[in-house]
Amino acid sequence: MNVIMTKAWYTLISLFVITNYGLLLGGTMARVRAKVQGRIGQPVWQPYIDILKNNFKRTGIYHGVMFYLGPVFRLAGGLGTYLFIPAVYGSLVFSNFSFSGDLLLVMYFIFFGQLGMALGAGQSGHPYSPLGVSRGLAQMTAFEVPFALSVIAIAAQYQTLSITEIVAAQQGGMLNWVAFTNPLAMVAGMISFLGMSMGNPFSVVIAPQEIPIGPPTEMQSSFLGMLQTNRAIFNGAKLVLFMNLYFGGATNIGVMVVKTFLIYLYTVIVDASFPRFRTDQSIRFFLGIPALIGIAAVVLQML
Amino acid sequence: MATERQERTMQEVNDSGLVGDRPAGLKFVHVEADQAVAYITRLRDVQGYTHLVFFTAIDYIEDSLFRLTYMVHNYDSRQDMGVQVDIPRQGASMESIHHLWPHAATYQRELKEMFGIDFPGSPGVDDSFILEGWTGISPMRREFDTRQYSEQTYFPRPGRVTHDTAAYMKENLYPSEAETW
Amino acid sequence: MKESNMDGLQSTATETEQQLEDMAKEMRLANDGLSEQDKGYFCDVRPHRVEPYKGIMESFANWARSQSLWILGFGTGCGAIELRPLMTSRFDMYRYGIQARPTPRQSCVFIIGGYASVKTLKRIVRSYEQMQGPKFVLGLGSCTVNGGMYWDSYNTINRIDQYIPVDVYIAGCMPRPEALLGGFIKLKQMIREGKCEGMNKYIDDFDWYKANQKQIIHDWNMPDYNW
C-alpha cells in the first residue's frame, strides 16, 4: 500500500514537471522560430496564458459524446506515452512505470491519441476535420514505418524491448549511444521524428493555408485547452523517448533538459526552413529513403 | 464568316469613322447591333485582334440607349480597337460572344447584373455575380440613386455634414481664387 | 444541444414584466432561413446571457483574456493589408500575446477590416456568432464608424455597430500599424477593467441586431444563431 502511494506521488511529481517543461519548451521554441524570422516573438510563458484563457471561455459547444472523448483520448495517449518511459535513468521519481511497459506499448500509445482525436474530429461534423484526419492518419502510418524499423534494429541490437534496459546498455560514455553504435537506426528514427513532431515539411495535417486547421477545427474553449496541455506532455514524452532510444538517456534532470532541448531545436530549425509537403508527397518520402535506411539498419543487425 | 458588308465596314474603319483617335494605337468604331458579333469575329480571326481587353456598357439615359464597348487588342500592330454598339435601353438584349472568348461570359454576367442587359445563351448569365439577394433596379443604371438608397438603408450616423464643395471652398478656403478660372 | 427549461413557460399564471422577459428568453429560434433537412443540424435555442464571475476570479480571468488575444484570420476589407506588417518582424504583434487563428471557433478578437459590403456582412455575422465568448470586435478604419469614403455607396454599410457590438474603433484610412497596436492596448485595458461585455450586449439586444441584419441581408439562408 505504502509503496503504491509513494509511486503515485512520484508519478504526479513527474507529470507536473514534464507538463511545465513541455509548456516552457514550447514557449522557448516559439521564440527560437521568431528569431529565425527576425522577430522577438511571444513571451516564454505565453502557452500558460493561452491555456488559462481557453479554460476561462464562457461558452463552449459540443457535438456529441465522441467530441468530448476525442481530447480525452488524446490526453490519455500523451500520458500513456510518458508514463512508460524513464524520464531520468536511475532516478526513483522520474523513472515512471518503465519497469512494466516496453517499447511496443509506447508506440501503441503514440498511435492511440491520434485515433481518439480522429473519432472526436469526425463527430464535429466540419468538412475540414475529416480531411485533416485522413491526412494525419495516412502520414502517421507512413512515418511509423521507418520508426518501427529503427526500433526493431535497436531491439535486435540489445536483444530487448524494455526502454530501461536499452538506456542502461547505452551508459558509460558517448560512444555507447545508439547514435554511434547504430547510426543508421538513429538516422531513420530522427527523420521519422520530424514527421511525428508535425512541423514543416510534414505539417500539412494542421496547416492553416491548406484547409484550416485539420482535426481541431471545431475544438474550442476547454477542449482546446486540454489539447494544448496534451501537446506539452506529448512533446515532452516524445523528446524523452528519442533521447532514451538514440542518445543514451539521461542520468539527471539537467542532462535530460539539455538533450531534449537540442533534439527539439533540430526539429524547429527544420520547421522554420522548409515549406510543407503534400500528403502524398510526404508518404512517398517516408516510404523512400528513410524506410530503406531503416531496412539497412535492421539487416546490419541481423547479419 | 464575313459578308462584304463587314468588308465595307472594315474599310471604313481603316479609312475613317474613328472617334477620339488619341492616343496613337487606340481607335473606336461604331457597328450596328446585328452585325457586331460577326464583325468582332472577323477582327479576332482575320485582323489579329486576339485579346479581349474588356467589355462594358455606357448608359445614355437621355438617348435611352446603352452603348456597349468591346475593347479588343492586336498584339502585332499594338492596336486597341473599341467596338461600340448602341442597343435600346428598353428590354436591352445582345448576342453573346462567349464562344469567342470564355471570359466574355464573366463580363456578360456582370452586365446582366449591373445594367440589366440580357445575353441569351451565355453560360451562367443569370447567376448573381457581385451582388447577393439584390432586389430592385440594376445599380449601374443611371436612374438608380445610390445616395438615396444608402441613406434609406444603412443607418447613416447622425452628424455628417456634406457641403457643396464648390460653394464651400469659394467661401472658406479660396475666397479670392474661386472666380479666377 | 442545450435544453431550455420549460418552467418559464408553465408558471405563467401571474405575468409580470420579468416573467415575460424570461418567456421571451426561452422562446426558440425560427431558423426559417434553413431548409427542413438542415434545421436538425443547427441549434434553435436562443443564446443565453452568461454572467461573469465575481470578484478576484473575474479579474484574473480578464487578465488572462487580455494577455492572449487570438485574431480571427478574416480580412473583411482593405484594412487587412496592415495586418500583414503587424504580424511581421517590424511591428511584431506576437510580443503582446496576439496571434492569428484560422478558425472562428478558437479566436476571440474579430477585426472588421474597413468597409463591409452586404455580402461580406452576412459572413461577418456568421463568423461572429461562431466565435466563443467572451469575444471582442475591433472596428478598423473610418468606414466602420460612419461609412467613411463609401458613405453613399449602395453596397457598403455605414455603421458596423448596428449589426454587431463593437468594442474599440480605430479611425483612419488606413490606420497605421502603430494605431492598430494602440487599439489593441486600449482593448487590453478595457478587458482588464471588465468593460468588454460585447457578447452579453449582443444577447440582450438580440432581436434588435437580428432585425437590423435581416433588413439588409435579403436572402437569409443561414441559422438565426449559429452555435
Place this chain on the structure above:
Amino acid sequence: MVEMAKYDPRDKFPPVDAGSGKSVYNLHSGKYMKVWQGPQHPGITGNMSLELTVCGDEIIDCKTHVGYLHRGFEKLMERRRYIQCFPLVCRICVPEPDFNEYLFAEGVEELAGIEVPEKARWYRALTLEMARLASFMMWIGGQAAAFGMGTIGQWTVTMRDYVLDLFEELSGGRIYHMYIIPGGVRADLPIGFALRVEQTLEQIGKVLDDVELALMHNAVFKKRALGLGVITPSMVDEYGITGPNARGSGIRRDIRKDNPYLVYDQLEFSIVTETGGDAYARTWVRLRETRQSIDLIRQMLEKMPTSGPFFQKLPNVLHWKIPAGQTYRKAECTRGEYGFFMVSDGTELPRRIYVRGPSYTHAVTLMEKLAVNVNIADTAGLMVSLHTYPPEIER
C-alpha cells in the same frame, strides 16, 4: 524514391461533358464532397471564396465567388467631380494604388488636353516602380506562405515596409499615397531621397538573394510548385491572360515595351520570360521582375531631370468641365494589364469610368479552369501563383 505502382488517377473521376468542359457528377452520390474555401480562410487571397467539389483529395469542379469587396466605385465616381473621384480611385487596389492614380490622371489629362511637365513624368514612373517593388515583395511572402513557409513572408513583408516608409516620406501616406494627381505630382522629392532609396534597394537586394537561396532552390518548394497550374501559350489569348502569368508561359509581352508610356522608352530593360508556365516559372518571373524594377529605379534616379516644374497648374478643379470624349489608358501593373476606360460628356462629372483589372480573367475564368484535377492542398498555392486581387474584379 520508391517506384510507385502506376495507376491512372483519372479513372475515379466523373466524365467530362465535351460541350461545357465541366465534369458531370451527382453531388449526393456520396462519392464527392463540396468544400468552401473562403471567404474566411487564411489560404485565400483577399476576400473571395472558391466553391470546390472534391473527389477524394482532388478537385473536380471549382467555382469562384467574388463580390465581397464591391463598393460600387464606378457608380460613386459618376456622382463626384473629377477631382473628387481622385481620392477614390487609389482605394481600388490596395497593394499598389499608384497605378490607379496614374491611369486616372492620364485619362483626365488625355481628355482635357493637359501637357504634363517632364519632371512629373519621371516622378510618376519612379512611384509606379516603387509600388511594383512593394507589391512583389508582398507577393513573394504570400507565395511562400501558401506552401507553408512563413519565414520568407516575414523577411519580405518587412522589406516592403521600408518601401512604404519611402512612400510616406514622399507623399505622407503609407498605403494610399494620392501622389500622382492630374497635371503632375503633388510634391517634389525630399532632399536626400535618392540616397535613402538607394539604401533601401541595397537591403532589398540582399533579402532577395536570401529568398532565392531559401525558396527557389528549396527541394520541397520545387516539389510543390513545379507543374502546378500549367498555362499553355495557346491559353494566353483565349483567356485574356496578361502580365507575369503570360510571361511565365514564354509569351514576350509587356506594355512597358510594346506601348511605352511615361519614360519607359528611355530606360534599358528587357522582358522577363520563363518557359515552364507553372507556378514555379511564374515565381521566377516575378522574382526577376522584382530585381528588374530595382534596376529601373536606379536608372531613373540617375537620368531624372533635377530642375523644372513638377506640376502643371490646373483650372479651378471644382468647376472643371472636361471636354466630351472617350479614352482608354493602360499600364503594366504587377498582375498584368491595368486599364482605365473613361468617357466624358462635357460636364463636371464623368459619364462612365470603367476599371479593367487583370485579376478579372485570372481569378474567375482561368482559376476555374486550372483548379480542376489539382490536389485540394495546392489550391492556395495555385491561387497565389496567379497573383489575383479581388477588389479589381468587383471594384
